[in-house]
Amino acid sequence: MIDLYFWPTPNGLKLKLFLEETGLPHRLHLVDIGKGEQFEPDFLKISPNNRIPALVDQDPPGGGAPLSVFESGAMLLYLAEKTGRFLPADVHGRAQVLQWLFWQVAGLGPMAGQNGHFAVYAPDKVPYAIDRYVRETNRLYGVLDRQLARHAFVAGEEYSIADMACYPWIVPHAPHGQDLDDFPHLQRWFETIKARPATVRAYEGVAAPYAGRGNLSEEERRILFGQTAAAVR
Ligand SMILES: N[C@@H](CCC(=O)N[C@@H](CS)C(=O)NCC(=O)O)C(=O)O
Structure with a gap:
């Protein structure tokens, strides 16, 4: 579990x-990050960086x-x-998936995250910051588009954890100032992933990106954007 x-x-x-793709037995524990x-x-204790997501495997392998x-x-x-799914066993396929997984967590995620912060959440709309992150997001979309012109999926011809890492960060393409019509291969991939039954199940009941979120309360702003080391001491 x-x-x-x-x-x-x-x-x-x-x-x-x-979890939806594999049907691995799981329990969801909601951590309301707006409430702290x-x-x-x-x-x-399980997430020392005070960020979701985190997991506990009650039955680790071995x-x-x-x-x-x-x-x-x-x-x-x-x-x-653990499951032997969505990560090739061969050394070449595995390296492909890992490099794109790391590209997402170190590049696309943080850049698109800052894009959303300055374009959607920031009380002052700072043009330099918005331009910087919209452009960098645009460059990263270009990198993905080029890769997807040559391959069915982000790390090759099979759906993998690299696709699962990237997809949720492409969902907010409009609020992040990106037009998928400019990236035809990325758009083809996006529509393919969106139509997977597991994706449909994963997104059931999930609000559109940033729906109503530009208007965070003062308390939510303080909790989410006012953090210093004192928050975890
Ligand atoms: N590098 C982390 C980033 C996680 C992250 O930023 N989580 C956000 C939600 S998407 C969060 O928990 N924010 C809570 C906070 O800012 O206090 C990962 O990939 O898991």
Whole structure:
């Protein structure tokens, strides 16, 4: 049994995609990050970075004590290795998936995240910051489009954890200032993933990106955007 600590954001939804694809038995534990539940001491024990997602595997491979993992990329890799799904066993295929998985967690995710922060959430719309992140998101979409012109999926010809990492960050393409018509191969891939039954199930009941979220309360802003080291001491 997998306990998934979750909130329906792009990083959380990566894991939901994996669990829906595999049908791995799991329980969802909602962590309302707007209310500050990511700072609960019990949650910090499994996610010391006070971010969702995180998981606890009650039956880790080989037995032993329950095992916790935080960071969405590490979690996808852990689950792929546990199940033998969505990560090729051969050295070439595995390297392809891992490089695109790391590209997503170190590049597309943080850049698109800052894009959303400055374009949607920031009370002052700072043109330099918005331009910087909209352009960088655009460049990253170009990289993906080029890769997808040559391959069916992000890391080759099979659907993998690299696709699951990228897809939730392409969903908010419009609020991130991107037009998928400019990226035909990315658009083809996006529509393919969107139509997968597991994707449809993972996104059931999930609001459109940023729906109503530009208007965070003062308290939510303080909790989400006012964090210093004091928040986790
Ligand atoms: N690098 C982390 C990023 C996780 C992350 O940023 N999670 C956000 C939601 S998408 C969060 O928990 N935010 C809570 C906060 O800012 O306190 C990952 O890939 O898991």
